[in-house]
Amino acid sequence: MIPDKSFRPHGIKVTIQNRSGLIRLLYTYKGKREIISYPLNYFDPQNQQIAIAKATEIHNDIYLYQKYDETKEKYQLKPKLIKHDFGQKEITIREIWEFYKELKKEEIATNTQKNNWSKIDKTLDDNLTVDQIPNYVILLLNKYAKTTVKRILQDLSASIGLSISFGKFRGDNPILKIIESLEVNKKKTIKSFTKDEVITILDVFKNDKYLPEKALYNYSYYYNFVAFRFLTGTRPSEAIAVTWNDIFEKHKKTWLRINKRYVSNEIILGTKNGVDIRMFPVNDQLKDLIDSIPKIDNPNNLLFPSINKTYIDRKNFSTRIWKPLIFKLVNEGLVKEYLTFYDVRHTFITHLCRSGKADLQTIANIVGNSVPTLIKNYLAVDDSLELPELF
Structure with missing residues (x-):
């Protein structure tokens, strides 16, 4: 039986945690708490085996081989390991965005989440799909300045890119060209008092x-x-x-x-x-x-x-x-x-x-x-x- 919240495999100093239904690894390296999040369903037995394998690899690299990868790149998942959670239905931007937030909330500054992410949370329709992005951009332009819209689209573009990398979304990122087409006023001339x-x-x-x-x-x-x-x-x-x-x-x-x-x-x-x-x-x-x-x-x-x-x-x-x-x-x-x-x-x-x-x-x-x-x-x-x- 899979524990509801978290557990440590026998003899392994890495905790496998249930983080809002997704898998997260917690461990200590050189006295500092380290976190690696995976976009995997915590309660899926196959995903648990993947998590245990990764936890074991990290433990061995730290305590046995002294060759821990401080970039953590070695411990990231390959796209083929990702179990798709969305079945055959078309994935929505909301699902892509929530997936991105879950993985990035430990890395992005709280103030950025409060000021930038909140605008997306308030304006994003739950049923909006990727091919409907142009309609969403029109809504944003009617509500915010172009500079603000550009920041919102940059965050959404990053979320789509992440989903593509993890195999959650199979398609192109249409936001990249939209961002390029937005004419934002040139940066003001830097001036100072004499x-x-x-x-x-x-x-x-x-x-x-x-x-x-x-x-x-x-x-x-x-x-x-x-x-x-x-x-x-x-x-x-x-x-x-x-x-x-x-x-x-x-x-x-x-x-x-x-x-x-x-x-x-x-x-x-x-x-x-x-x-x-x-x-x-x-x-x-x-x-x-x-x-x-x-x-x-x-x-x-x-x-x-x-x-x-x-x-x-x-x-x-x-x-x-x-x-x-x-x-x-x-x-x-x-x-x-x-x-x-x-x-x-x-x-x-x-x-x-x-x-x-x-x-x-x-x-x-x-x-x-x-x-x-x-x-x-x-x-x-x-x-x-x-x-x-x-x-």
Whole structure:
């Protein structure tokens, strides 16, 4: 009899688990928990034999032969081993999508599942087949922006590709050509504030200039928060989540630890690009700013708590404070054009690169990007450049 939930074959240190009716292997390698999911019906005796064989292979490679494949490629199933669960009926996109989610939910970031996958879950008809995809695309285009539709289709395309690889779906992937045909607006030109504009913006915040008569609180409350971002280039979500414990001394040098983000009303550990932690060196200018920040008692020990002593609402701050103030400065001719609060990151990176005080690899490391990404997405063009005489 097959156990309902999980079991270990005799003498094998690999658990065969029932995960929503599908087979999953659990084991430990070098002190770390490892998982391999198979799209096989857990209660099928033939599939159980396949799982036991794979579990035994993994156990032997770890404990007997010391030749464990850390890529796990060796332990994946070959398409011919897959038992088809859908019989002769035409497989639906919903079945393909649910199959993909089950296999990938341990690998894909929770925030991606919450923001991207949920849109598919809400809009996908249970009876939609692959050849009806064009109708679904029309529905999406009437509901979302093209950039959002493209992300949705990329996820669905990946799900179809996975089903093809595992023999669940026998046919072509029509979404690939549809994605190519979608004309998405070109990426915006990367821009940054000038040094004089940064000084002006900080002055406006610090001295409550342009403060509306009916404002419920002084905008100067957020001066330190804005100045901190100009001096670190942190993402808004990272700056919001910084605590006093993230600033510390080591080897006679002050460091800022960035290891979490505040996104969609929750703290997410790690940085946006998947790195657990990055260390930012605190210079004298930033140290002076931090030393001047009053410690406001709040439950999360935040460096920048909101007026209500909780996490700053980024959208609310950007819409009600940042945007009106910057537009005021634009109208006064003190700032050339409106740039979003996120563009403060572009400004820091651009000015640090132009300073010549650090190489691109070092800059990319402290801001949490690769050099190609930094150049492509964050480094603004210097419009004030005057070419020297070369010859």
